[in-house]
Amino acid sequence: MxxxxxxxxxxxxxxxxxxxxxxxxxxCDWLHVDVMDxxxxxxxxFGQPVVKHIKKHARKPLDVHLMIVDPGxxxxxxxxxxxxxxxxxxxACTHLDRTIHAIKDAGMKAGVVLNPHTPVAxxxxxxxxxxxxxxxxxxxxxxxxxFIENTYAKVRQLRELCDRKNPQCLIEIxxxxxxxxxxxxYEAGADVLVAGNAVxxxxxxxxTIIDLK
Ligand code: DX5
Ligand code: ZN
Numbered sequence: 001m002x003x004x005x006x007x008x009x010x011x012x013x014x015x016x017x018x019x020x021x022x023x024x025x026x027x028c029d030w031l032h033v034d035v036m037d038x039x040x041x042x043x044x045x046f047g048q049p050v051v052k053h054i055k056k057h058a059r060k061p062l063d064v065h066l067m068i069v070d071p072g073x074x075x076x077x078x079x080x081x082x083x084x085x086x087x088x089x090x091x092a093c094t095h096l097d098r099t100i101h102a103i104k105d106a107g108m109k110a111g112v113v114l115n116p117h118t119p120v121a122x123x124x125x126x127x128x129x130x131x132x133x134x135x136x137x138x139x140x141x142x143x144x145x146x147f148i149e150n151t152y153a154k155v156r157q158l159r160e161l162c163d164r165k166n167p168q169c170l171i172e173i174x175x176x177x178x179x180x181x182x183x184x185x186y187e188a189g190a191d192v193l194v195a196g197n198a199v200x201x202x203x204x205x206x207x208t209i210i211d212l213k
Pocket of ligand 2: 007032033034065174194
């Protein structure tokens, strides 16, 4: 499967409705929504009220990436705001199994995110519960950063783990994705690519989405 989830973090926040309508008309599959609390990551983005407005205009599933401490506290809040897929960081959850089940019980697809330094092997006892795993290919917090090359090896390890324990689980990659590394990521076993700057700073975002697929 080759899915593309453009990250709204790189969109023009003053014209969010227009940006979402462009994505509605594009070939993208999901809308990636980055929530940052200024504690788990150095940056602050936006919370549920903004997600609610994004939902009002979006005609594609919202892929909400929580970069916040203790995300279990906000599962129902983001469901109410309109999240379809909710991903939480391994590094931010003390009771990850509980949080993953809470996300599924609330009616969303559940994903675990790994920072670049967190080994894939730590997913051994949780991957069977996940609808997707998101590998960070930059240190989270900002758009427009350089892709970390070690990600290819991690994608291959994760593909192997998923084939063994949960073949349905999707592999998503986030950070520094562009039209050059996209084919290599799919080849390594990725299913979903997040792209912020590559889409929104491109002269033709819709064509870039097609190229990424
Ligand atoms: C980074 C965010 C990403 C970011 C990707 O912390 O999780 O989703 O918006 O942006 P690019 O594709 O520009 O690296
Ligand atoms: Zn993200």
